Amino acid sequence: MLYRFGDQMTSRIERIAITHHQLDLNPAFPASWDTQPRKKFPATVVRIFDQDGNMGIGSGDVMYGFSDYEYLFIGQNPLDLERHNAVLGNIGFHAGRPWPLDIALWDLAGKIRGEACWKMMGGRNQRVRTYASSGVHRGPEDSVQMALHAIERGFPALKLRFGRPSLADDFLVLSAVREAVGDKLELMVDCNQGWRMPWDISRPWNVEKAVEIARKLEKFNVHWMEEPLHRGDYEGYKTLRQQVGIRIAGGELTREEYEFDTLLRNECLDIYQPDVACTLGMEGQRRLAAKVEERGHIFTPHTWGNGVGLAANLHIAAGATSGAGFVEFPYDPPEWSTARRDFLLTETIEPDAHGWVNLSDAPGLGVELNEDVLIATQSKESTWV
Template sequence: MRITDLRTHVLFDGWRNLVFVELETDSGLTGIGEATLANRTEAVVAYLHGSASRHVTGADPFDVELLWRRLYLGDFIRGGMDACAGLSAIDIACHDLMGKALGVPAFRLLGGACRESVPCYANGWYTVARDPDAVAERAREVVARGYGALKLDPFGSGAGELTRRERALSVAIVRAVREAIGPDVEIYVEAHGRFVPAEAIRICRLLEPLEIGWMEEPCSWDDPLAWREVRERVGIPIAGGEHFCTRHGFRAVIENRCVDILQPDVLYCGGLSELRKLAAWADAYGLRVAPHNSQGPVCTAATVHAALGIPNLKVVEVFDDFVPPFVRQAVPGCPMVEGGRMALTEAPGLGVSLDGRVIAEHPGAPGHFDLWAEAWERRFRAPGAG
């Protein structure tokens, strides 16, 4: 079996573009991947099509390690999230092809399953006013859907350090959520790398009485040693890793014990091939793995296939329940959350397909998602809006 063509499809989901990839083969089978990278759609699509003729067409998808190495090293200029999003999508699509050719689900190619289903936490649910009561009410709705864990960024457009008023409001939002959902539901707090270490430490200490499950990327990912500084001075576990690419990007984080929970994203770390290696490496350092998964349904499917076989798995992130219904309709077969967990069928490959009609009805759109803008958490907008 040889790859004969690479195609990309872009769908606007209401606040960013999702990039899906298809690898066609001479056997008639098609492999599906995803390369979504917010604010970088044009660059990722260009990289994918540029790489196709150099490395992808003519390759055997079963030689996925060779293809991975050619994509990573073969252009000499390497690294960066744009290129790794493309590399990851191709790796995922190759696993889909291998599974389809052999008639087995992709997780069977990754060492099989350690569990029947994976625990999930909700994200992307707090698209309401940045008000404690409004966010708490939405949190109740999330828990009513069966989730036993959820995550939020309560910090608005904060950067560097917060004013007293903003700090108090942020803590009040988390406190309101805790009071609304009770002591048994896990709360994870996302900081998106906003703070200098001193401010991150101050905020963590204020949140400690609320028993949150982790503080995610409290300082910039450009300086992961700052995470270690925070980790050593607070009583809240520190999580991070979504922005790092390949084993080389994770080396400093793992070997310097910068986090308690590692969060590789299958779309940026190097695909299913690399995610499995990173999980094993993390296990050697006593780290739990909570894969980052805030992209589209193909990413979710790939993440769950990997997560089933990760012994040191903690939990998997889910956005898919909090996006417009057409997003899931565009990817028939995508896994669903039931009772706060996701399971997979024995369908070959990833078990998903693409609905070209739905994608065509919601074509890619220009725009910019700014996490440092006021009311960014409301996020959904009309195509082409600023």
């Protein structure tokens, strides 16, 4: 059963289990990027077991069709993380995004080694500072109240979403919030032009429009402008960044390593925001974080999903970077609370009074599944995008 991996004796991967769950949402969550308020929050849980009974957990995409590829992992060394990441990259070309398994493999490896993932990532920091990431299109008054709540909660920064019926409405909200908070909060603006929901056939902004909006955002001292162009508009991003002073962020759903290399080579972004649950996996993101830092840019993961994905992104940002600045913390109560976001877990992930999330020394990701809740919410279908 056992064989030698370096100086570590370890058992082989024995089995993989995938389950689907849905949390009822009342009130519904009116996501700013969707026209239909969401009445359910689907989540997929991936469990991977070795022959000694250790279990790693991951979550993210639905993993439909993964059973066709499961044989590529059964019987393998769970600590061969580079090999597993490369295989998952190949699967991602042929099928959907399989990165929840990569998260689970790192969690399993941490438990086998008795080491937290942030230490396995490089151990550069044990904590990261977060920003409150809003998800609801609120009017000026309610947006101001949300911003004041973020200050009270200890967040140093808040991200607002554009995409209301008109840009005038978006700037009305931004103006009201900036006037209310002064310099007590850094403000980011997510333009949501990098990708589209399946039903949305509108064209993303061109570089001329992005430049016009960027110059308006600069007047409100916005910390960064996120996804102002389609994710593949490399020339547009290069031109935009040359013409404006505001930081440009993007890459949350960029899929391939070569695409990030293209973004880096063309100096497209100041802020790189891949989400480990959607792209590259833990090993791929560790390598990318090093590349981004070598070029003098900032690596700070996007993370919108449940607490397992959030935990994985926090470990990457803490362990693999010298300082991520601010890391996304999905938080827009009451529609998007930590209790809803982290319903899979026995404990919610919370920042301290100054917006820092302090990671523990617990092996792996340091989070635990709430098995009673998972049993109560288990379903066959998931529809989260």
